[in-house]
Amino acid sequence: MNELLRKRFSASSRRGLYPSARVPPLPGMEMRAREDTCMSHDLTPPIPPYAVSLHDRFLCSHCSSCFRALPSHAPQQCFDLKSRSNSAPPFSCPTCFASVRYCSSACFASDRPLHVSSHECFLLHQSHSGTCPADDDTADLRVALRLLYSLEMRGLLPSESTDLPNRIGGLLVSDLQKVLEEGGEVAEKIREGGMRMSCARNSGGLHGAVMVEEVVLWAVITNAVEVQVSKGPALGVAVYGPWFSWFNHSCSPNACYRFELDNWCEESTSCESSSFRVSPASTDEASIAGWYHEEGGLAREFCKYGPRIVVRSIKPINKGEEVCVTYTDLLQPMAIRRVDLWPKYRFSCCCERCSASPQLYVDYILSCDARNLNTKNNNSATAEYDELADLLHEAIAEYSSEDNPKSCCYKLESLLLSQSSRGNNSMENTLSGRKFLLHPLHHLSLSAYVALASAYRSLYIIGLYEEQNGEALKMGRAAAAYSLLLAAATHYLSLFESSLIAPTSHFWLSAGETILNLVQSSISGKAKEKYESKFRSVSHFQCAKIERLSRDEFMSNSMQFIECISTILSRCWPFLVRSFSYLEKIEDPINFTWLGGAILRPLCSLGSKGTTAFGKSKCFAWEYQSGRRIEEEMNCLYQLAIYSLRYGRYLATICYGPQSYLIDKLTI
Ligand SMILES: C[S@@+](CC[C@H](N)C(=O)[O-])C[C@H]1O[C@@H](n2cnc3c(N)ncnc32)[C@H](O)[C@@H]1O
Secondary structure, three states: OOHHHHHHOOHHHHHOOOOOOOOOOOOOOEEEEOOOEOEOOEOOOOEOEEEEEEOHHHOOOEOOOOOOEOOOOOOOOOOOHHHOOOOOOOOEOOOOOOOOEOOOHHHHHHHHHHHHHOOHHHHHHHHHOOOOOOOOOOHHHHHHHHHHHHHHHOOOOOOOOOOOOOEEOOEEOOOHHHHHHHOOHHHHHHHHHHHHHHHHHOOOOOOOOOHHHHHHHHHHHHHOEEEOOOOOOOOEEEEEOHHHHOOEEOOOOOEEEEEEOOOOOOOOOOOOHHHOOEEEEOOOHHHHHHHHHOOOOOOOOOOOOOOEEEEEEOOOEOOOOEOEEOOOOOOOOHHHHHHHHHHHHOOOOOOHHHHOOOOOHHHHHHHOOHHHOOOOOOOOOHHHHHHHHHHHHHHHHHHHHHOOHHHHHHHHHHHHHHHEOOOHHHOOOOOOOOOOOEOOOOHHHHHHHHHHHHHHHHHHHHHHHOOOHHHHHHHHHHHHHHHHHHHHHHHHHHOOOHHHHHHHHHHHHHHHHHHHHHHHHHOOHHHHHHHHHHHHHHOOOOOOOOOOEOHHHHHHHHHHHHHHHHHHHHHHHHHHHOOOHHHHHOOOOOOOHHHOHHHHHHHHHHHOOOOOOOOHHHOOOOOOOOOOOHHHHHHHHHHHHHHHHHHHHHHHHHHHOOOOOOOOOOOO
16 A cells, blocks of 8 residues: 555544443344254244445356356456456446446346446546556455445445444444554555555545544454355355354354355345344343344345355254354464464354364364374474475465465475374374474365365376376376375264365365376277276165254264275275375375374274175275285276265255255266
């Protein structure tokens, strides 16, 4: 931001808008279960949003109102808004160079007044005119402008003479003053963003209230969610009213959420409170009553179209229990989760996972030195750990920004090799003079596997494109191996912290897809048909029951799945990892016996309860022999792909429901 402009909007000029005296914060709102609920149940109907905005890169390819992909006449991708064409497609905004587009006249009619009146149009104009960095995404600012306009139209904005509000439209905005006074990245984002919003609203003028823009932008930062309706990056950003925004965070959440693009209500844009299995709660009942009556009710929503959000249970929940979702990546250890949550949400989580003493096994294992796995002693050298973490993050960041998968694989694998003990079946306590040793379940290893799986997938595609089949096969093997390692590791962790089934579902689906692609590009159509028919005749795995699923049934299904694929995996793992030094150290990615007896006991007892759905007897019984023909390897991998996809789909159905985009075309 221009330094001169920053000075003009210094803290002292802003302070004038709201007196510094603060009213005591309202008691926090939360959501509680109205009745006993099993895992895998929708707790809310589809909730329409307060405000939504596509990320800039999707403005040209998706409808700005309903978020559906535009018909093929529009360019599929639009990473650079400045390079738009002159001929505007139908249903687009002529004022902002057609960067905002709609799929139908209904979407156009419903959204364009908001697009124009919120001055989003002007903000995009600013972006085009080159005054903002080309890679700057304006979705947060645009959603804040839209929210601001909607609140204003409904008389829900505080007047300039009142104290800094604790809530706007029911959304928590307390702590803004502290955030701005303390400074830092988020304060900077609010100051700069608030000013850009103000410029847009005043057609470039710098007068008028900046503070209200900052308040609304803070509401967006604290309450918005990324809209994920398809594979790949999130399409945009959405802010929902109290029915969603009052769900608190837990690091051991009992619910998660999905988005739906269809089933929007043509007539009514609000939800009946009777259709919710949760209700708002607070230590101060009067403040809830205030939101029901004085502000027009919790169910008031602003957008006719746009992605609806549905909250779903992922654990059994008792009547009256608080229902929480997660605001952060749960595969991180506690210290990192705290650092991640504080700047945007201003609280230190005290959920049962965070307050357990001693810390829970899952948190211990995500951060401990490989040599301490069985000792519960986490005395590792922090300087050496920090150095390793920096190097890993640097390599991953470089991959994200420069898209050089080869260099990423080289750097990450060198780091993993230099820091690892000898692999999971032979953990040694006596290793070298190193002060910190990684193990495959450490959170740094998991982050590295995510990047490696993605980088090797890119190299595999490049190999296929360049018709270097040998190289493509090699890269595809590594991509499959890292995807499997990631899925197996998170699966293991999810047995101790069951909310981890949500990320685990993504990893099994991704492993299944990666392996299936590898098989399909490596065999002839005839061979594929043969595998498919052979597999159909011997495989009966259904992971059938989702409705009224008990925790025991779920655990039993999970153990059977692992039992089943362990047989197949032991045959094809050596083929996948051949000639990859780090992967070769891992003798069996789903065998966790190296973690020690005490830890494994609960799992062994569960395993013995297994029923027949995933029984070993139903697997193929081919023995691994070195030098087998590639078709035989592929045959084995094909089974692994199908099992991984089916199990991933089972987990995804539990977490996101059968309507989720993750539950797609698996017909085999
Ligand atoms: C999206 S709102 C959730 C609803 C909020 N409790 C309210 O009163 O509106 C996010 C804010 O809620 C509070 N919050 C959420 N989860 C929390 C938790 N586990 N512990 C303490 N505060 C939490 C924080 O102030 C956070 O910024």
